[in-house]
Amino acid sequence: MKYLSYRHRDLNAYVPGEQPQDREYIKLNTNENPFPVSKKALAYAAENTKALHLYPDPDCRELTELLSKKYSVSNEEIILTNGSDELLSFAFMAFCDEKKGAVMPDITYGFYEVFAKLYNIKYRRIPLKDDFSISCEDYVNAGGTIFLANPNAPTGRVLGLSEIEKIVASNPDNVVVIDEAYIDFGADSCVSLIHKYDNLLVSMTFSKSRSMAGGRLGFGIGCKDIIQDLNKMKYSTNPYNVNSMTAALGIGILKDEEYTEKNCRAVISNRNMLSDALQNIGFDVIPSYGNFVFVRYEGLSGEGLYLELKKRGILVRYFNSERTKDYIRITIGSLENTEILIAELKNIIKN
Ligand SMILES: *Cc1c(COP(=O)(O)O)cnc(C)c1O
DSSP states (O other), X not given: OOSSOGGGTTOOOOOOOOOOOSSOOEEOSSOOOXXXXXXXXXXXXXXXXXXXXXXXXXXXXXHHHHHHHHHTOOXXXXXXXXXXXXHHHHHHHHHOOSSSOEEEESSSOTHHHHHHHHTTOOEEEEOOXXXXXXXXXXXXXXXXXXXXESSOTTTOOOOOHHHHHHHHHTOTTSOEEEEOTTGGGTOOOOGGGXXXXXXXXXXXXXXXXXXXXXXXXXXXXXXXXXHHHHHHHHHHHOTTOXXXXXXXXXXXXXXXXXXXXXHHHHHHHHHHHHHHHHHHTTOEEOOOSSSEEEEEOTTOOHXXXXXXXXXXXXXXXEOOSTTTTTEEEEEOOOHHHHHHHHHHHHHHHHO
């Protein structure tokens, strides 16, 4: 701290889920995809990675073109980033300042608060309802740049398209950022609304549904003007934010969409199986549209459940805030690991 700017002395940085090396765990703590990157995509990238002695194409044209076809938007309506965390960072930089604050739910992706503090942006947190759903009336004319994860993390709850549209339409002077990191696990994307509203930015990632957390590839979709503003941030910090290997992998993955779709169906099926099984043994399970479930068991704390599972070689995540401390968030794994998890949770509650 000796040399750290006074600006950052009170900053609490984002704490990633643990990645312990001491033993093999069944890792259900960081919402990674249980399936590896497709072999076809890896082979494509091995053949097609652009020469590494040259800088990558800062506009990622090939990748952008595939994405614009997939989402029925134009190339000027997309920006590629180093994971979607970087897109969110650009959005805070571009659309908030000392006058224009941020608005977000009290329970949501922890990084929003970190970015707001990093950039010295005032923010208002709107409490979720008791059942952890978002009341969209609370966001009508919210008076700041809105950040909403849909499905929300770590609850897994989802807003419908008409509710998202109501929020976007009622905040014409503010950008509304809809973080769709988990959209491919069963909810409806609001991307089509970008042609109707110039204040909507949709954030997406290859990390969850496309098994690419380690590759770091995210993207944003919005009207041309919003994307231009975000590019200003990108070209002022890191124009080569997507490296050549990752760009080639992204292209390979988009050429093998069947594989992604098959994996998403498996995750959804395992999620539904896990949700039913946990309800049957007495857990409260919040209905989830993500690749995770948020659950509690009366009489046990989130930390207690976390520690018991860790002893048994399974990692999950708990969040020690007042409203979430009784819950654990469990990432949906392979069928085999889901079955092991259910057996261990049965053991824990028996004792
Ligand atoms: C995982 C996650 C992200 C960011 O993931 P990247 O790996 O940076 O793309 C963004 N938002 C939410 C809600 C997430 O859960």
